[in-house]
Amino acid sequence: MKRNSLHQIFIFAVALTLLSAITAVIFGQEKQTASAAPKLTLETARHDFGPVAEGAEVSHTFKVKNEGTADLIIKNVSPACGCTASDFSTLIAPGEQGQITLSVKTAGMNGKTERYADIISNDPKEPFQKLWLVLNVEKTTANPNQTEKKKMSVLDFSLKNIDGKETALSAYKGKALLIVNVASKCGYTPQYEGLQAIYAKYQEQGLVVLGFPANNFMGQEPGTDEEIKTFCTLKYNVSFPMFAKISVKGGDIHPLFKFLTDKTTNPEFGGDISWNFNKFLVDRDGKVIARFETKEKPESEKVTQAVEQALRK
Numbered sequence: 001m002k003r004n005s006l007h008q009i010f011i012f013a014v015a016l017t018l019l020s021a022i023t024a025v026i027f028g029q030e031k032q033t034a035s036a037a038p039k040l041t042l043e044t045a046r047h048d049f050g051p052v053a054e055g056a057e058v059s060h061t062f063k064v065k066n067e068g069t070a071d072l073i074i075k076n077v078s079p080a081c082g083c084t085a086s087d088f089s090t091l092i093a094p095g096e097q098g099q100i101t102l103s104v105k106t107a108g109m110n111g112k113t114e115r116y117a118d119i120i121s122n123d124p125k126e127p128f129q130k131l132w133l134v135l136n137v138e139k140t141t142a143n144p145n146q147t148e149k150k151k152m153s154v155l156d157f158s159l160k161n162i163d164g165k166e167t168a169l170s171a172y173k174g175k176a177l178l179i180v181n182v183a184s185k186c187g188y189t190p191q192y193e194g195l196q197a198i199y200a201k202y203q204e205q206g207l208v209v210l211g212f213p214a215n216n217f218m219g220q221e222p223g224t225d226e227e228i229k230t231f232c233t234l235k236y237n238v239s240f241p242m243f244a245k246i247s248v249k250g251g252d253i254h255p256l257f258k259f260l261t262d263k264t265t266n267p268e269f270g271g272d273i274s275w276n277f278n279k280f281l282v283d284r285d286g287k288v289i290a291r292f293e294t295k296e297k298p299e300s301e302k303v304t305q306a307v308e309q310a311l312r313k
Helices: 002-035 146-150 191-205 225-236 255-261 301-312
Strands: 040-042 046-053 057-066 072-079 083-088 097-105 111-121 128-138 158-160 166-168 176-182 207-213 279-282 288-292
Touching: 040 128, 046 057, 057 128, 072 083, 072 097, 083 111, 097 111, 097 128, 176 191, 176 301, 191 207, 191 225, 191 301, 207 225, 207 301, 279 301, 288 301
Parallel strands: 046 128, 176 207
Antiparallel strands: 040 057, 057 097, 072 111, 083 097, 111 128, 158 166, 176 279, 279 288
16 A cells, blocks of 8 residues: 555656646747847948939948848838838848848939938837938039940959959950859859859860859848858859859949940840849950850850850950
């Protein structure tokens, strides 16, 4: 009888211990869930364009990051008068980056001007944050786009390379160029392998492949320049020149890709970039002589024949 009582007491104690443990786990999970929240951080909340010709339209892309533990939802970007939000990320997972692009049309403006936009998000601590654009608008009789129109060749442009060093494309005069907008998280990312192969095959004959990372399509190039460089080098052994991340479409398009896609400067091969890994073939004098869409592999017969023809000149 005494032994049965002790056995029952033992079973009761074990059950009580298990119940306490389960309760602690449940309440701990609830507490952890309840404390999960997004946190919107900005790389910078202010951008100064410096002098801008009156009548020009300028754009800047701000980088945002979710440093919280729950999805960040950007409900709206509400610009003030004279400012527009042309593009912004609406959902950013914890630890991920997004972007907000603001544009300003300077027609009718004069002198130092500030424009702002309110970011409205589900950040519980800071649901409203401001982005500022600063301009010093100068009256001029010259066409604000005159500088761009003077650029008659790909070789007239200068950009920062993947390491942040300003690089004039005129350094490639005498070379045939294959210009490609690339991305690290795209279904066509394996084309890096083909780009490296065609570069290795024709490099000594004068071909240079130029890679331009861009995050314009479904956020498929979210990383920093350093992360992009590491990815390309380790996964695909890329040795051809890579450049800093730019925009290849929209209000903040880089002047080089505006030149490549504008029908007035590139009437034969102009047109918006359709997706990652569009390709432009440029001859030794900086003239665009062919364009290939995303699905055309770099090592395809169509591309290699065009490259070989360019190298023969």
